Amino acid sequence: MTDSIEHDPVDEAGEDERVRRFWTVASERAKLATMPGYFGPSPLASVPPPTWSFGEDPAESDRLLGVLLAGERDATAVPAAEYGEAPPVVGTLGIVLDGSGRPRALVSTRSVEVMAPHQVDVAGLIDAEAFPGAVGPDGQVVVERLKVLYEE
Structure with missing residues (x-):
């Protein structure tokens, strides 16, 4: 998992707006905003989680x-290392981007384990x-299992 992919040129404000629009729909569909509207938005509902992409x-x-x-x-x-x-904690949210930088999935960490490579x-x-390249100098890897909460 990495966040170093260079995406098609999109001005930063435009990319941020895409993430905000995705987050608005995804958080509603994933039922993350459970309080009635008269309480106002919670920090969870108003701040999109971090974005990242694979590969x-x-x-x-x-x-x-x-x-x-x-x-699959x-x-x-x-x-x-x-x-x-x-390391990530259970319940951590993230927005996974596709290869062009478009938000595609809202995910949550459902489990985290630190283990030796032969246990994975x-x-x-x-x-x-x-x-094989995921083994660090300390010989331990963090295995994070994800749950897709919403996808486009």
């Missing part, structure tokens, strides 16, 4: 997003082919 290039991003959206696999494996002291169920990894 190293737009084609790979689209392919891996397709694997997640098809329900739902886990990522990242060297523990990449998270520093703060490679068959459940969204990008199983990249797994």
